Amino acid sequence: MSLREQKKKETRDRIFETSSRLFKEKGFEGTTVDEITKEAGIAKGTFFNYFPTKESLLSYFREQREEFIINIMQDQMAREIPVREKIENFLIHVAEYYEKDRELLRLLFFEQRRLLMSSGHSLSHGDHRKKKQELFIGMLADLTIEGMQKGEIKSDIDPKLVAQTLHAVYFHSLMTWLHSEDDYSFSKDMSAKIDIIFEGIGV
Amino acid sequence: MSLREQKKKETRDRIFETSSRLFKEKGFEGTTVDEITKEAGIAKGTFFNYFPTKESLLSYFREQREEFIINIMQDQMAREIPVREKIENFLIHVAEYYEKDRELLRLLFFEQRRLLMSSGHSLSHGDHRKKKQELFIGMLADLTIEGMQKGEIKSDIDPKLVAQTLHAVYFHSLMTWLHSEDDYSFSKDMSAKIDIIFEGIGV
Amino acid sequence: MSLREQKKKETRDRIFETSSRLFKEKGFEGTTVDEITKEAGIAKGTFFNYFPTKESLLSYFREQREEFIINIMQDQMAREIPVREKIENFLIHVAEYYEKDRELLRLLFFEQRRLLMSSGHSLSHGDHRKKKQELFIGMLADLTIEGMQKGEIKSDIDPKLVAQTLHAVYFHSLMTWLHSEDDYSFSKDMSAKIDIIFEGIGV
Amino acid sequence: MSLREQKKKETRDRIFETSSRLFKEKGFEGTTVDEITKEAGIAKGTFFNYFPTKESLLSYFREQREEFIINIMQDQMAREIPVREKIENFLIHVAEYYEKDRELLRLLFFEQRRLLMSSGHSLSHGDHRKKKQELFIGMLADLTIEGMQKGEIKSDIDPKLVAQTLHAVYFHSLMTWLHSEDDYSFSKDMSAKIDIIFEGIGV
DNA sequence: GATGAATGAGTTTTCATTCAT
DNA sequence: GATGAATGAAAACTCATTCAT
Numbered sequence: 001m002s003l004r005e006q007k008k009k010e011t012r013d014r015i016f017e018t019s020s021r022l023f024k025e026k027g028f029e030g031t032t033v034d035e036i037t038k039e040a041g042i043a044k045g046t047f048f049n050y051f052p053t054k055e056s057l058l059s060y061f062r063e064q065r066e067e068f069i070i071n072i073m074q075d076q077m078a079r080e081i082p083v084r085e086k087i088e089n090f091l092i093h094v095a096e097y098y099e100k101d102r103e104l105l106r107l108l109f110f111e112q113r114r115l116l117m118s119s120g121h122s123l124s125h126g127d128h129r130k131k132k133q134e135l136f137i138g139m140l141a142d143l144t145i146e147g148m149q150k151g152e153i154k155s156d157i158d159p160k161l162v163a164q165t166l167h168a169v170y171f172h173s174l175m176t177w178l179h180s181e182d183d184y185s186f187s188k189d190m191s192a193k194i195d196i197i198f199e200g201i202g203v
Numbered sequence: 204m205s206l207r208e209q210k211k212k213e214t215r216d217r218i219f220e221t222s223s224r225l226f227k228e229k230g231f232e233g234t235t236v237d238e239i240t241k242e243a244g245i246a247k248g249t250f251f252n253y254f255p256t257k258e259s260l261l262s263y264f265r266e267q268r269e270e271f272i273i274n275i276m277q278d279q280m281a282r283e284i285p286v287r288e289k290i291e292n293f294l295i296h297v298a299e300y301y302e303k304d305r306e307l308l309r310l311l312f313f314e315q316r317r318l319l320m321s322s323g324h325s326l327s328h329g330d331h332r333k334k335k336q337e338l339f340i341g342m343l344a345d346l347t348i349e350g351m352q353k354g355e356i357k358s359d360i361d362p363k364l365v366a367q368t369l370h371a372v373y374f375h376s377l378m379t380w381l382h383s384e385d386d387y388s389f390s391k392d393m394s395a396k397i398d399i400i401f402e403g404i405g406v
Numbered sequence: 407m408s409l410r411e412q413k414k415k416e417t418r419d420r421i422f423e424t425s426s427r428l429f430k431e432k433g434f435e436g437t438t439v440d441e442i443t444k445e446a447g448i449a450k451g452t453f454f455n456y457f458p459t460k461e462s463l464l465s466y467f468r469e470q471r472e473e474f475i476i477n478i479m480q481d482q483m484a485r486e487i488p489v490r491e492k493i494e495n496f497l498i499h500v501a502e503y504y505e506k507d508r509e510l511l512r513l514l515f516f517e518q519r520r521l522l523m524s525s526g527h528s529l530s531h532g533d534h535r536k537k538k539q540e541l542f543i544g545m546l547a548d549l550t551i552e553g554m555q556k557g558e559i560k561s562d563i564d565p566k567l568v569a570q571t572l573h574a575v576y577f578h579s580l581m582t583w584l585h586s587e588d589d590y591s592f593s594k595d596m597s598a599k600i601d602i603i604f605e606g607i608g609v
Numbered sequence: 610m611s612l613r614e615q616k617k618k619e620t621r622d623r624i625f626e627t628s629s630r631l632f633k634e635k636g637f638e639g640t641t642v643d644e645i646t647k648e649a650g651i652a653k654g655t656f657f658n659y660f661p662t663k664e665s666l667l668s669y670f671r672e673q674r675e676e677f678i679i680n681i682m683q684d685q686m687a688r689e690i691p692v693r694e695k696i697e698n699f700l701i702h703v704a705e706y707y708e709k710d711r712e713l714l715r716l717l718f719f720e721q722r723r724l725l726m727s728s729g730h731s732l733s734h735g736d737h738r739k740k741k742q743e744l745f746i747g748m749l750a751d752l753t754i755e756g757m758q759k760g761e762i763k764s765d766i767d768p769k770l771v772a773q774t775l776h777a778v779y780f781h782s783l784m785t786w787l788h789s790e791d792d793y794s795f796s797k798d799m800s801a802k803i804d805i806i807f808e809g810i811g812v
Numbered sequence: 813g814a815t816g817a818a819t820g821a822g823t824t825t826t827c828a829t830t831c832a833t
Numbered sequence: 834g835a836t837g838a839a840t841g842a843a844a845a846c847t848c849a850t851t852c853a854t
Contacts, residue, residue, distance in 0.1 A: 004834095008834095032826085032827060032828085033827075033828060033829085034827075034828095037837095042835080042836090043835055043836040043837055044828095044829090044836080044837060044838095045829090045830085045831085045834095045835065045836055045837065046834080046835055046836075048828090048829070048830085049834070049835075053828080053829085054827095054828065054829095110313055133379065133382070154402075154403075157399065157402075158395075161395055161396065161399060162399065164375070164379075164396060165372060165396045165399045165400070167375060168371050168372045168374070168375030168376070168396060169368060169371045169372075169375075171371070171374070171375045171378065172367070172370065172371030172372075172374045172375055173371070175374065175378065176336070179336075192364055193364065193367060193368045193371060196360065196364060196365065196368045196400070196403075197368070197399070197400070197403070198403060199403045200357075200399075200400065200401060200402045200403020206854080207815095207816085207817080207854075210817085211817075214817085214818090235843080235844065235845085236844080236845065236846085237843095237844080237845090245818075245819090246818060246819045246820055247819085247820060247821095247845095247846090248818070248819055248820060248821095248846090248847080248848080249817075249818055249819070249820095250846095251845090251846065251847080252816095252817065252818075255846095256845080256846080257844095257845070257846090409833080410833075410836095410837085410838080413838085414838075417838085417839090438822080438823065438824085439823080439824065439825085440822095440823080440824090448839075448840090449839060449840045449841055450824095450825090450840085450841060450842095451825090451826080451827080451839070451840055451841060451842095452838075452839055452840070452841095454824090454825065454826080455837095455838065455839075458825095459824080459825080460823095460824070460825090516719055539785070539788075560809075563805065567801055567802065567805060568805065570781075570802060571778060571802045571805045571806070573781065574777050574778045574780070574781030574782070574802060575774060575777045575778070575781075577777070577780075577781045577784065578773070578776065578777030578778075578780045578781055579777070581780060581784065582742070582773075585742075598770055599770065599773060599774045599777060602766065602770060602771065602774045602806070602809075603774070603805070603806070603809070604809060605763075605766075605809050606763075606805075606806070606807060606808050606809015613813095617813095641847085641848060641849085642848075642849065642850085643848075643849095646816095651814080651815090652814055652815040652816055653815080653816060653817095653849095653850090654813095654814065654815055654816065654850090654851085654852085655813080655814055655815070655816095657849090657850070657851085658813070658814075662849080662850085663848095663849065663850095
């Protein structure tokens with residue numbers, strides 16, 4: 001039924017949003033299923049009708065985030081602008097997306113490994129992370145190749161190495177920002193560093 | 204005296220090594236004090252005679268690691284070679300040190316934030332991380348300035364930005380390697396990327 | 407609903423009664439939650455569904471006792487008999503109530519201070535004890551004033567001092583009885599002493 | 610040896626005084642043997658050379674206190690003054706002695722029962738308490754009889770009942786003072802109440 | 813007689829998950 | 834499909850006491 005489906009979605013969303021909020025406030029292990037259900041206004045058992053385990057919430061978070069990022073990537077790739085701008089735009093848009101939710105991102109980033117470690121999922125986790133990072137770097141590599149073809153980037157370097165270096169700068173800015181308590185803009189911080197990659201520091 | 208001291212050191216070391224091993228195998232939370240003591244062949248209480256809490260083991264790990272790194276830094280800075288080599292040597296030596304113990308490093312890196320989060324040490328933790336990173340980047344900045352003075356590095360860039368970008372590449376390589384299950388050399392991976400920083404990718 | 411509620415009450419009561427019994431037999435600290443649940447035929451976790459901590463049982467005991475005493479007080483005050491009888495009746499009824507459960511009373515009396523000391527509640531504890539004793543003495547003072555107005559008690563003494571002296575005798579009998587292992591009647595013991603207060607011992 | 614004996618006594622005293630202080634500050638169970646020995650500047654094992662168990666310290670405290678009280682009693686009984694003054698003096702002197710060390714007294718009073726309960730000494734403890742209280746009341750009874758013979762106290766009452774009532778007032782004042790956090794004089798509080806006993810409250 | 817490292821039983825509390833209603 | 838009472842494994846940490854040196 002449409003009505004029934006409607007209600008189910010509502011409940012699922014309420015669980016999800018309540019969890020998000022509580023996880024941000026108190027961390028994953030610091031939040032109990034009991035709290036989640038109480039704040040979401042449902043019975044404890046109901047939680048397990050929607051998510052088989054507490055951990056499964058994290059997978060759900062991750063999926064949503066990745067879907068979002070891939071969309072951003074594809075949007076940028078389709079545009080008709082210089083490659084350097086594409087790259088910068090892409091990285092900056094991802095950064096801006098992250099800026100909206102630093103706490104949850106911290107959680108996902110730092111919690112994931114430990115959680116998956118203890119459940120013996122290490123294989124699928126490694127696979128997953130690698131796949132995700134490869135996707136990210138792969139797209140940067142594609143842009144790099146595009147840049148080489150258009151004469152915007154030196155063509156005597158391995159494009160993958162370039163992509164990795166760009167990712168390094170993005171990733172470093174991200175990590176520094178996640179670890180910091182200061183309230184500065186992650187996306188702006190990253191921009192200046194990308195310039196160095198393009199210009200080089202050697203004389 | 205000497206005999207007692209001897210035995211004490213032995214016990215402490217046995218606890219430390221057993222912990223290291225078990226943490227690598229099963230993670231910090233996945234390892235119980237009970238297991239550690241059983242494997243170390245001591246009584247449970249004895250553990251707490253040496254380390255006031257289970258967590259205090261992590262501090263001990265960290266201290267040891269940091270001490271080691273600072274020594275490496277200083278050694279490199281004193282040498283009489285081109286700055287680019289100094290930078291590369293320094294980063295590569297740190298990388299080589301890390302290569303010896305990937306699992307434990309993973310643990311320390313990913314576990315730290317959550318642990319300190321829950322103990323309310325967030326301030327001192329932030330302070331600590333920042334101090335450590337600032338030290339690392341500070342030394343890279345010093346080398347950069349030295350390079351500018353010797354005409355080995357472009358002098359129209361902010362040395363701190365350069366240092367951060369170098370650190371980004373080092374850090375990215377480290378993180379990628381920590382996340383990866385593959386058995387490749389972190390130090391070699393990093394080298395090529397540092398070249399890109401020196402040469403730039405723009406035409 | 408009714409069935410569930412029923413069962414819940416039964417469980418709560420079973421925990422409470424088992425605790426009472428074990429506390430009387432072995433003291434508060436001498437009784438473990440494990441024992442309580444085992445004897446009550448429930449799982450250990452279930453205990454904490456009903457009482458948040460082991461200590462909270464003591465509060466529960468205390469509340470029940472105080473409620474009971476206040477009722478006794480009010481009953482006696484409303485009667486139309488000589489004040490001396492009211493006072494004696496009131497104290498005797500309280501005494502009789504206590505006689506039913508000497509062991510638990512001992513526990514509550516001697517355990518309380520130490521427990522609250524360690525939980526840092528000293529303020530609220532002092533407040534609580536004082537309030538309770540003031541209530542008790544306050545009612546005795548009211549009766550004394552009533553007796554003065556009716557010409558049954560000398561009116562040149564401070565009623566509060568009288569009330570305190572009466573309370574002293576009640577309290578002394580109670581404490582002596584609590585400390586004693588003999589099986590005598592606390593209420594009767596007290597009666598004779600109250601007479602002395604009324605008659606005086608000077609010639 | 611005199612020197613050896615000297616040192617032994619010193620160590621015993623240091624343990625005793627350190628214990629006193631710590632017990633006052635943190636309670637009996639809140640103080641560990643480790644703390645005591647550390648503050649006393651001796652090794653942990655040494656403690657057990659002087660006191661067979663931690664609990665045995667309490668017995669030692671109690672013995673010292675009782676010895677002191679008995680001396681006070683006997684001093685007062687020998688004087689040539691009205692009986693009423695003797696009684697008041699005696700009680701007031703005991704009160705003054707207690708005033709010097711409220712915290713430790715609290716400890717001894719509230720801790721004793723529980724501790725002895727758990728060690729199965731209940732018999733000897735009951736015996737002991739009774740003996741002590743009987744001694745106290747017995748001396749008050751002796752003074753009462755003396756008063757009756759000298760025509761200072763009504764002779765148609767049971768002297769033991771009189772003694773108990775006096776003890777009640779003393780004891781009540783003591784208990785109220787022990788439970789209170791206020792800094793008033795226990796001995797003065799008691800005086801006024803003894804007057805009521807001598808005068809009576811009936812018209 | 814002093815030392816202090818080793819012992820290990822003992823305790824409270826937490827919480828994800830299950831399942832009868 | 835919702836409920837929430839029951840479950841019980843799990844885990845860190847304490848501390849009086851012992852005993853080899």
